[in-house]
Amino acid sequence: MTEQPAPSAHCTSQPGGGTAGLASAGPADRLRSRYGHPVGWQPPEWNDTLDLMLRHRSTRRYLDKHVPEETLRTVIAAAQSAPTSSNQQIISALAIRDQAKKDAVAEIGGPFQKHIKHAPVLVIWLIDFSRAKHLADEAQRDPVGLDYLDIALVGACDAGIHAQNALVAAQSLGLGGVYLGSVRNDSEKLAEVLDLPSDVIPFVGMELGYPDPDEEAGIKPRLPQESFLHIDAYDADAVPEQIRVYEETLAEYYRDYDMDPSWGRRLVSRLGEKATFATQRHRLADFLRSRGLGLK
Template sequence: MDVSLPTTPAAEALALRYGPDAVPAAGPWNEHIALLLTHRSVRGYRPDALPAGTLETLIAAAQSAATSSNLQTWSVIAVTDSDKKAALAKLANNQKHIEQCPLFLIWVADISRNQRLGQQEGVTLEVMPYLETFLVAAIDAALAAQNATVAAESLGLSCVYIGALRNQPQEVAKVVNLPSGTFGVFGMCVGYATEAALGEVKPRLPQEVIVHHEAYRVPDDEAQRRSAYDGLIGGFSARNEMATDTWTKRVIGRMGKLAALSGRDKLVATLHAMGFELK
């Protein structure tokens, strides 16, 4: 197994990430940064088993992420059972890569462990019902998952996040026996990519659109910059045999109609039912 890190020169890696016309100035560089810039979502996996101890390594990396006040309000469910993966795939719009990957991780916002701590110590934890507590747990889970992704990619593995688990979170909870006070924030496929699925690095918005110095400022030429990025994404889609589309149309398609939320417009009520009061 080849676990060597990418050695892509900075200029080349930045051009792949931003396109040739929006390459930012190259700064300090190392193999770790090169690895980060090669990230791409992978939706096709070989059936190859992962090396022994891979899960433990990924979780050690995940637990090394920042966690607010060391509260550690997240958990993860490691799923390898084919029947459970099939059930989860069905709940997530039939995404077949959930069934293909040898390891599927569900990253959980988990206040239940600390709720039990309070009960065992006979203490009322007054902050538990508040939105901030759920937000901390969701952010903790996301930070941990990203650490795990970087670790996996450094080992020659590929990943893709599965936000569609939030379409039917209560049904997901039944599949993996989540208690009250827990919520599957997203899933993650982990495995070896098929050659066809690896694809190229997807360009991102230019840094000038994302970075604001000292204060937020909307650029006068925002529409023109967006148009240029639309062209870049259109080319990417065509080369990778994806539905040719612009970023503008993608945003409108995903955010223009409630139907695009696939049931997630009811998340507040769902979270209440799953033990998060969200005051």
């Protein structure tokens, strides 16, 4: 998540949810921006929620404007309204305004994450087993479920679902934000910086603030639906051609940047040895075990 968004020649900035041309843009315009080209279908109906979601973009520059506590709490209420597996609610959120802590998180993220320092609010989504362990201790029961991989995946899934609810709610209130996988660059150090209990695991970060309208950031096209959506059976034959189409779309999107425009090369590079061992993320399983998870 170190990549900076590229400007789009077809978009102008809007606060609170992204750039997608004029405020009056219709579904065809939103879909064209999202996929980088016109699509051969139209939504049966359109509403403000769909418009907000399809014009999403990441925000990394913010106005020097305070995010009121009531606004933050409303965003968190929206997050808590998300589904949670079996109502276990094994996640929490840590909102950070303290500048020293934001600076420390930015340092963990690395040189491309300096924007963390300038975000009015930083939220760290936590996989939180403290309540479950407390209840198990009271009941004198052994929480053997913590010995298995599934519970870690449940926590990660719930954290992602809740965080996305929060981001959509924030954008509906005029805020912007960006996810921060970089907080996992050194999970052990992050847990120390945040003074987290041993049964609480930092999983993903999120900046929130009022977007700077001068930030040049467009809507990054996604994979063609022909490559993403499979109906009744997985269509492996469509993958190579749709990758080629997507490569062409992103090459145009990144045309003004001195960087490799190939999505495929970027993806393979991210999975390569250099990127894998550039941070402490390859030690994440060891960190999870140190927090009491078995991962069997």
